[in-house]
Amino acid sequence: xxxxxxxxxxxxxxxxxxxxxxxxxxxxxxxxxxxxxxxxxxxxxxxxxxxxxxxxxxxxxxxxxxxxxxxxxxxxxxxxxxxxxxxxxxxxxxxxxxxxxxxxxxxxxxxxxxxxxxxxxxxxxxxxxxxxxxxxxxxxxxxxxxxxxxxxxxxxxxxxxxxxxxxxxxxxxxxxxxxxxxxxxxxxxxxxxxxxxxxxxxxxxxxxxxxxxxxxxxxxxxxxxxxxxxxxxxxxxxxxxxxxxxxxxxxxxxxxxxxxxxxxxxxxxxxxxxxxxxxxxxxxxxxxxxxxxxxxxxxxxxxxxxxxxxxxxxxxxxxxxxxxxxxxxxxxxxxxxxxxxxxxxxxxxxxxxxxxxxxxxxxxxxxxxxxxxxxxxxxxxxxxxxxxxxxxxxxxxxxxxxxxxxxxxxxxxxxxxxxxxxxxxxxxxxxxxxxxxxxxxxxxxxxxxxxx
Numbered sequence: 001x002x003x004x005x006x007x008x009x010x011x012x013x014x015x016x017x018x019x020x021x022x023x024x025x026x027x028x029x030x031x032x033x034x035x036x037x038x039x040x041x042x043x044x045x046x047x048x049x050x051x052x053x054x055x056x057x058x059x060x061x062x063x064x065x066x067x068x069x070x071x072x073x074x075x076x077x078x079x080x081x082x083x084x085x086x087x088x089x090x091x092x093x094x095x096x097x098x099x100x101x102x103x104x105x106x107x108x109x110x111x112x113x114x115x116x117x118x119x120x121x122x123x124x125x126x127x128x129x130x131x132x133x134x135x136x137x138x139x140x141x142x143x144x145x146x147x148x149x150x151x152x153x154x155x156x157x158x159x160x161x162x163x164x165x166x167x168x169x170x171x172x173x174x175x176x177x178x179x180x181x182x183x184x185x186x187x188x189x190x191x192x193x194x195x196x197x198x199x200x201x202x203x204x205x206x207x208x209x210x211x212x213x214x215x216x217x218x219x220x221x222x223x224x225x226x227x228x229x230x231x232x233x234x235x236x237x238x239x240x241x242x243x244x245x246x247x248x249x250x251x252x253x254x255x256x257x258x259x260x261x262x263x264x265x266x267x268x269x270x271x272x273x274x275x276x277x278x279x280x281x282x283x284x285x286x287x288x289x290x291x292x293x294x295x296x297x298x299x300x301x302x303x304x305x306x307x308x309x310x311x312x313x314x315x316x317x318x319x320x321x322x323x324x325x326x327x328x329x330x331x332x333x334x335x336x337x338x339x340x341x342x343x344x345x346x347x348x349x350x351x352x353x354x355x356x357x358x359x360x361x362x363x364x365x366x367x368x369x370x371x372x373x374x375x376x377x378x379x380x381x382x383x384x385x386x387x388x389x390x391x392x393x394x395x396x397x398x399x400x401x402x403x404x405x406x407x408x409x410x411x412x413x414x415x416x417x418x419x420x421x422x423x424x425x426x427x428x429x430x431x432x433x434x435x436x437x438x439x440x441x442x443x444x445x446x447x448x449x450x451x452x
Contacts, residue, residue, distance in 0.1 A: 048181040053143040058175040064300045065175075069308040072114030072173075079314045081340050081397040086110045086121070095351040096392075098358060099385060102261030103269060104131040112395075115310050118142070118172030128162050134231040135160040139190055140220035143174030146189045154191060155230040178216040186212040190219040196235030213289035214275070221274040221290075223390075225255060241276040243390045243408050247383065260385075263361040264371070265378035270389035277394045281401030293320045336399055343391065343398025346409040350388045353416035357381055360423035367430045374426060380419030387412030 046060050059066025078085035089109045090096050100106040108126035122128060122141040136158040139145050148165065149157045180187045188194055188204055193215065197204050207215055223246060227234040238252070239245035247268075256266035278284050283293070295306040296319040313320035314336060317329045325332060361377050387408045391398060398405035 050181055051147060052181060053147070053171050053174045053176045055171070055174050058179075058181075062175070064303060064305060065308050068305075069173075069175075069310075070116065071309040072116040072311070075113060077311060077315055078111075079312050080337060081344060082111060082395055083312055083315075084112075084114045086113050093351070095355055098262065099351065099354055099388070100269070101358075103258045103267070104133075105269065107131070115173035119169050120172060123166060123169070128166075133162040134158060134226060135162050135165050136226050136231045136233040137162055138165065138169065139192060139233050141172065142169040143171040143176060144169050146176075149191065155232065158226070158232050159230045177219070186216050188215060188219060192224065192233045192235055193219045193222075196222070196237045199235070199238045200240065210287065210289050213291040213295075214284075217290040217294075218275040221272055221395075223271050223273040223276060225250075225257065225268075227253075227255075241279050242404075243273075243276075243387055246270075246273075246276070246390075247386055260358075260381070262358050263378060263381055264365070264374070265361070265381040265385075267382055268386045268389070270386060270393050273390060273394050274396065274400060277390070277396070277404060278400035280404040283400070288324075292323075296320050296323060339399050339402045340397040343402070343405050343409070346406060346413075347388065347392055347397075350384070350409050350412045350416065353413045353420070354381070354384050354388060357384065357416045357419035357423065360420040360427070364423045364427045364430070367427050369423075369426050369430060373429075374423065377419045377422035377426065380415045380422060384412045384415035384419060387415065 044061055046057070048058060048061065052058065055066060055069060072084075074084065076085050077083045078087070087110065089111055090106070096109060097106050100109075104127040107130060110121075110125070113121055118140070119142045122137065127133065128137065135148075138148070138157075145157075148168070152160065175181075177189055178186055186209065194204055197215075204215060222235055224233055224235050226232065236246045236249040239248045250268055255268070257269040258267050259265070260267050274290075278290070291306055293313050294310050295308060296316065297304055298307045298319055299305075307316075307319065314333065317332050321332045322329070357377070357380070361374060361381060364374060364377070391405050391408055391412075394400070394405075
């Protein structure tokens with residue numbers, strides 16, 4: 001009887017040993033396969049030419065990166081204040097039509113889609129179909145830009161009308177925009193960033209890899225303007241990166257993007273200053289790059305890669321945030337949205353204040369105010385709009401630098417109310433002098449005074 005129990009025990013031990021051996025062997029084989037997979041990736045099946053801009057060709061050697069990038073085609077991933085769903089922002093925020101009166105953005109302004117659509121959506125916007133835009137716009141929207149710059153020359157490329165080269169544009173964001181095809185090292189392919197950094201004494205050739213993980217994004221996610229008759233794409237960084245520095249740069253040049261159709265003020269249109277705003281935030285000051293949050297590292301089999309499905313971290317809190325912040329996703333989302341809700345509220349308050357200022361200036365104009373009398377009000381209008389636009393057109397709704405966003409909008413509200421007050425004072429002076437004042441001016445004066 002005892003012999004049978006011992007035999008049974010030995011049998012059970014043998015079975016367990018076999019199972020463990022098989023399991024350990026499978027695990028070791030899996031680890032070996034993953035290591036071999038990682039060592040072999042990429043396989044370099046083809047040689048990528050220096051002028052190759054088609055992501056699909058790069059994808060032959062880098063299929064995982066390519067597959068992730070192609071996921072930027074996915075639409076409908078809306079967040080409370082952004083995402084990749086191309087809704088009409090003029091409909092969502094109708095004040096923008098008057099805030100940009102006389103400028104192309106008052107015609108067409110949609111929430112942007114993923115990087116895959118960079119060239120497609122630019123080609124289709126009424127801002128280039130209806131308004132005669134320079135090819136300088138192509139710098140950030142087409143992979144062909146560096147090739148055309150080499151072929152045409154920097155100045156000729158920038159000043160050429162957009163519609164003259166539109167048929168030569170076929171790719172939006174490309175691997176070639178950020179990577180050297182031979183070494184895959186990060187690189188800068190857009191001259192404007194190199195010149196912009198040089199204004200601040202920064203030599204991009206000396207940049208660390210972590211700095212490059214932001215600089216490649218700063219080729220496009222920045223404020224810019226077109227300088228001179230050649231419409232040279234320029235970053236306004238001679239004084240620094242804050243909104244006040246950028247304003248000082250424009251004032252130094254006496255630069256104006258357009259004249260406001262209602263007030264006659266010389267205006268600045270801010271584009272999408274993600275790099276500038278984020279540079280004042282806690283993440284950038286802690287050494288966090290753009291790619292750390294928008295292209296966080298992920299594992300695909302045995303490979304660790306930067307996720308090329310660029311999107312809002314709200315859709316990827318695990319990889320984008322929890323690598324550093326060991327707290328639940330729900331709390332991380334609450335933190336983000338608390339900042340964004342507060343910033344959105346300040347944006348709406350700033351819009352209301354600027355609209356009141358516009359109404360007051362228009363009332364003064366209708367009453368016969370001169371350019372000299374309205375110079376102060378128009379200057380305040382310009383300063384207020386510039387600050388509202390700096391936060392409105394920046395794509396994080398304040399998250400990249402919450403305190404700076406609040407400061408900028410608080411100053412924007414202040415300048416808007418000063419513009420309103422200055423215009424009301426001009427109107428009151430005209431009325432006191434006994435000059436005829438239209439009924440519309442009286443009405444706007446009363447409404448403006450109440451709004452103050």
